[in-house]
Amino acid sequence: MCLQREKPKDNVNMHDRDEWGKDPSVQIMRTVFKSMEKAQQTFLSRLGISIYDLRIRKWREKSLALFDQAWGKANRIGISMDATMASEMYLHCLAKIIASEGHEIPEGIVPEGKEVERLFEEMPQ
Secondary structure (H helix, E strand, O other), X not given: OOOOOOOOHHHOOHHHHOOHHHOHHHHHHHHHHHHHHHHHHHHHHHHOOOOOOOHHHHHHHHHHHHHHHHHHHHXXXXXXXXXXXXXXXXXXXXXXXXXXXXXXXOOOOOOOOHHHHHHHHHOOO
16 A cells, blocks of 8 residues: 655645734744854854764753743742843853863853843752
């Protein structure tokens, strides 16, 4: 038995079917995640870490867990989040995780926004 893929009717492509993409909150989050991804690539490149480094997956998982905590804390203390702020906060989390595993993070490589600093000062270590 061979299964055949049905062709979309009326030449509708997948992009046109993206109902979620029309939601403004989804559009905002896509912008946030794209900004975070770009910031992460630049950060890892500056550290001389290959995108194929096997440690990255574990670092990302730990960083995202810390990022989730930080995002919640930011909401509770009234820090508004946009793509730039989220990227700075994520890089701070990633740098913290990478440093905790013995990799040196040169000074000035992580953006230091006052709101991000305030947020992490108030979070438990």
